[in-house]
Amino acid sequence: QAALPPNHTIRALRSGDYERGFLQVLEVLTEVGNHTKEEWLERFDYIKRHNHECTYNFTIVITDDVKDRVVAAGTVFVERKFVHKNGLVGHIEDIAVDASQQGKKLGLRIIHALMHIGAKRGCYKVILDCSAKNIPFYEKCGFTQKEYEMAWYV
Template sequence: MSLYALSNSSLDLLFSVDLISSEVKAQLHPDLHIRPLASTDYRRGHLDVLSVLTVVTDPGEAAWAAQFNAMRSAASTYYPVVIIDKSSDRIVGMGSVFIERKFLRGLGSVGHIEDIAVDKNQQGKKLGLRIIQALTCISENSGCYKTILNCSDSNIPFYQKCGFQQKENEMAKYAPERPNSPPHL
């Protein structure tokens, strides 16, 4: 076992590293490592990488940790993964899949992929593809009958290369803006 793998064994991970495809791990550059989100990833730039998607408000480390623990308390539901640059111990890519349990399809489940983000300096290296592959594998191995995601029109070709097909339409209704207050858990 590598020194890096040994150090990862001491991390407080959101879910078991065994759920991440060994094929995906093998396809990453040796300087990179994919694993579940850890309770200390706030300090590894988690929010910085998410900022490639939208404006990210920093809630502070304590609130971030509370969100991590709330996600963990919903067992077998949230599966956020990160790609770490081993030399800097910083996050360079991430994404999540959450499992929705349904009454349809014989009490089936659907995997929802969200928040695929790759550091601007790491784009074009197939990290987004590896994240999608890892999350799709988690979804399928969790028994989901389908895995879905929403994306902008400009990202449709990328997701088609990942094996997804365009189907139906997304609708959204945003809640009215409220003063900054933490959500009730």
């Protein structure tokens, strides 16, 4: 496993990460929206309150502890299936590394931590969707290409 750079921490998402720029880090992915603190807490608290009811949803971040900023983030959620005898599947979503911090193995650390969380929670596989240009990154993380993604936008 690659080591984290000095003064960096990997940990669970906290409500105070609103101020540490968690939502700004996600902007490398897509439009995030300008959440007020109240709108952020609405979603953060909902996930926390309902986390063990059906789908387990866990977000981790890497922080730069000198700057007190979030620099990378990722989520795994656990789907409860009937197939594979009530099997569990982990889904990795919203992997984002701050543009100025890319290429320092932070993405790799986030993915390996999420794979580990999925395995510890009993998933028989962990899957994700990505663009063609990110395939080499996920292969380096230990994934292999399977199937195709389909989407329907409402």
